[in-house]
Amino acid sequence: YVLTQPPSVSVAPGKTAVITCGGDNIENYSVHWYQKKPGQAPLLVIFYDSDRPSGIPERFSGSSSGNTATLTISRVEAGDEADYYCQVWSSSADHAVFGGGTQLTVL
Amino acid sequence: QVTLRESGPALVKPTQTLTLTCTFSGFSLNTSEMCVNWIRQPPGKALEWLARIDWDDDKYYSTSLRTRLTISKATSKNQVVLTVTNVDPVDTATYYCARSTVTYYNAMDVWGQGTTVTVSS
Numbered sequence: 001y002v003l004t005q006p007p008s009v010s011v012a013p014g015k016t017a018v019i020t021c022g023g024d025n026i027e028n029y030s031v032h033w034y035q036k037k038p039g040q041a042p043l044l045v046i047f048y049d050s051d052r053p054s055g056i057p058e059r060f061s062g063s064s065s066g067n068t069a070t071l072t073i074s075r076v077e078a079g080d081e082a083d084y085y086c087q088v089w090s091s092s093a094d095h096a097v098f099g100g101g102t103q104l105t106v107l
Numbered sequence: 108q109v110t111l112r113e114s115g116p117a118l119v120k121p122t123q124t125l126t127l128t129c130t131f132s133g134f135s136l137n138t139s140e141m142c143v144n145w146i147r148q149p150p151g152k153a154l155e156w157l158a159r160i161d162w163d164d165d166k167y168y169s170t171s172l173r174t175r176l177t178i179s180k181a182t183s184k185n186q187v188v189l190t191v192t193n194v195d196p197v198d199t200a201t202y203y204c205a206r207s208t209v210t211y212y213n214a215m216d217v218w219g220q221g222t223t224v225t226v227s228s
Binding site for chain 2: 030040042043047095098099
């Protein structure tokens with residue numbers, strides 16, 4: 001199972017960033033999103049398509065439909081600059097899959 | 108508070124076996140639906156999932172690396188061990204362990220800080 005992400009997304013501070021994750025019938029999977037900053041461990045920001053773990057700002061939201069899952073970051077801040085990865089568990093293959101990652105640049 | 112910490116050699120020679128240990132606290136792998144995963148990130152590249160072990164000792168492996176990986180747990184020590192055989196310079200990466208739970212759809216909710224491994228002669 002392959003997850004496809006755009007390599008990069010740029011957004012001005014205060015605007016909305018949209019990061020997509022494409023996969024065959026991805027709406028049938030539980031999609032998770034991770035934020036990865038250099039030198040830091042990945043951080044779970046969205047699980048089960050649209051749920052936020054405790055401590056993650058409401059500015060982070062997720063959705064999934066058809067062949068595309070989406071991570072939306074509202075009112076983007078400089079501190080949101082990072083790589084973002086989508087991930088699913090493929091039950092048919094019994095393994096986890098990560099997307100290739102999207103570098104978010106805050107202009 | 109749930110924490111995980113990876114440990115292992117910083118430098119390994121090609122063809123050798125790499126052994127990594129994940130020591131965790133704040134949860135038990137005796138508890139139903141708890142799992143521990145290993146993930147790596149080569150320099151400048153994407154995250155790559157490697158393996159997972161569950162509370163009931165079920166094990167899952169990356170398709171591409173299955174023949175070289177072994178994951179095991181020492182429940183009494185709160186440790187999970189990953190071995191990678193016949194390492195190559197392409198195995199140079201930061202290796203992470205992370206907890207996941209079946210309840211939360213196998214999302215990896217807590218990660219260790221990672222341990223960097225270089226494969227070089």
